[in-house]
Amino acid sequence: MKFFKLFEPLKINNMTISNRIVMPAINLNYANDGFITQKLIDFYVERAKGGAAMLIVGGCYIDLYAKGHPMMISIENDKYLPMLTELTKAVHNARSDVKVCCQLYHGGAYTYPQIIGRAPIAPSAVYSKFSKATPREMTLDDIKNEQQAFVEATLRAKKAGFDAVEICANAGYLMDQFLSPLKNKRTDEYGGVLENRIRFPIETIELMRSSAEDFNIGYRISGDDFVPGSNTYKEKAIIAEILGKHLDYLNVTGGWHVTKTPQTTMDVPEGCYTYLAENIKKHVSIPVFASNRINIPELAENILMAGKADAICMGRTLIADPYLPIKAKRGELRDIMNCVGCNQGCFDSIFKLSSVTCLRNARAGNEARTELKPLKEKKKVMVIGSGPGGLEAARVAAMRGHDVHIFEKEDKIGGLINIIWVPPGRNEFKRMIENYTYWIQKYGITVHLQEKVNLDKIKEYNPDVVFVATGSKPILPPITGIDRGNVYWANLVFSGDAPIGKNSVIIGGGATGIELAIYLAKYGALSREAFDFLTFYKALEPDVALNMLHGARNKVTVLEQLPKLGSALGKTTKWVMLDKCDALGIKMLTSVNVTEIGQNYVSYMDANDTEQVINDVDMVYYATGVKPNDNLYSELKELGTYSVVKIGDAKKPETVMEAVSRGYKVGNSI
Ligand SMILES: Cc1cc2nc3c(=O)[nH]c(=O)nc-3n(C[C@H](O)[C@H](O)[C@H](O)COP(=O)(O)O)c2cc1C
Structure with a gap:
């Protein structure tokens, strides 16, 4: 496939991004007490090397009232500046034409009292289903203070070497709360008609603009709140038209966190919400980004070609494969390890207060410690079973130069993956099989289908190492x-x-x-x-x-x-x-x-x-439930002739993500 639009540069106010692929803000939960960590720097350096045009870092909370999560990045005062600067330097050093943007975050009523140690603040004292708390209504002084916090955070971002800031105004956060008649019940000049409800965002942007001249300011907007009684795509178009006059770009995403319309799960069809970007694009003259479930470069190109957006946000898919942009440019589409929308390592992790990882990419968030190890001695590796763990171990071992042979008792590779892509809305797991089929060919792995392996077969093959990935059986x-x-x-x-x-x-x-x-x-x-x-x-x-x-x-x-x-x-x-x-x-x-x-x-x-x-x-x-199917492993251990490793369910019943992660480690360990 040819890409006519995806790799065209795009001018956004006074910066030019080198192509149309943007990594949107993802709270990775890698910060330590608000400070940028080496883990976070390594993560973004890898994505810079991978070819994305702009990396939006954050959300970064602008003050204590804004803080949404204990492991978020902070930009609330100058003590965070040195590490924020380290980050921008490292990213710019990794690739000189990459742009790095800082997302400024304020949760408003979404903020948890137990995290900030006080009642959250919001336009009105309306109960939030998200934080399960009723916020305190902001006084006029609060409004001024929070606007000042936005200004100071912008100045800090500029000083730290970011190329732009983006206001996190989507998903039902503070700005959306001011805009929504459902959450804003004020009777002063900040509530009531739209002209009043939009005052807080406009004043804030203008204050940021006048304090940090020539700096680029973007705004992430929900294209439709998808909450009855709140703003729909129709009102959002009007809001975008007004706000667009004050901004350098608009990043259009889906609805609020509390909406009953799924926004990110695997059953959301890919590209489903691009109509929201298209709707807003018709009303503004600044660049518009489309977002949510745009996982493959072909779809991104299609959206750009249809004129629905000017740039494409690819979030989780750049966690899964930081090198997607480079691979797409080179035409190596089958090599792309795209997101399948499972949310297991990312969204579900942060809700458990853990760091972001990825089912597809065992290296995500662990870049420095998971470099492929150079080969010391080429070994003959027998992988018995071709479920997710076995396939990943085979891929990694073969990439490093080992001579790898997969034995599968069925007539196709994939094991458990062939089961999990069948239920409705799970179809994308099938892409894992397509990827591994390609890698088997690329890395010269031999596959033996419909071969049940026993000790005699192993002796006949005489490998140096056996990976037993024989899966599980039902309880x-x-x-x-x-x-x-x-x-x-x-x-x-x-x-x-x-x-x-x-x-x-x-x-x-x-x-x-x-x-x-x-x-x-x-x-x-x-x-x-x-x-x-x-x-x-x-x-x-x-x-x-x-x-x-x-x-x-x-x-x-x-x-x-x-x-x-x-x-x-x-x-x-x-x-x-x-x-x-x-x-x-x-x-x-x-x-x-x-x-x-x-x-x-x-x-x-x-x-x-x-x-x-x-x-x-x-x-x-x-x-x-299931239990390990590990008879062959026990027999091999008793024989004692070969170096044997158990992977996947054969070791202990585990998730696909755990199996892939273990497979990577095992493949990198021999
Ligand atoms: C773990 C996680 C954290 C996120 N944090 C933020 C955030 O802080 N700010 C934001 O605007 N969006 C956030 N998002 C939403 C993403 O930017 C993106 O819109 C979403 O993942 C859908 O796009 P995708 O299908 O390309 O991943 C987050 C997403 C994930 C998975």
């Missing part, structure tokens, strides 16, 4: 009737090896059980393509077609022993999945113990220890 719950003919392991549904029930019971409401419930409820639904086709030709009424697309077709009941469902699901994905279950009418029962699976029924003890029965059940599936 069979000790329930009367579990051996009946209509009872199947959940994963067999996803691999196409189990029939689909019309009225099913799923034992186990963890991540797999919930994925399965949605899959079964919707099994046989109209495809999106058919929906598109039939409604285009007006062959079917849109509401009937919509029901055929989204409605449930099968009855499903989930029985979970624990008091909560989806315990292994990350925060950002869990609510989306549970909302879907509700919409599909899936019955989900917690704190129950299944006692018997009978002919056409399942009985269980409910939370009150009363026996209940579900009748007319045609299929039962169990998703009650």
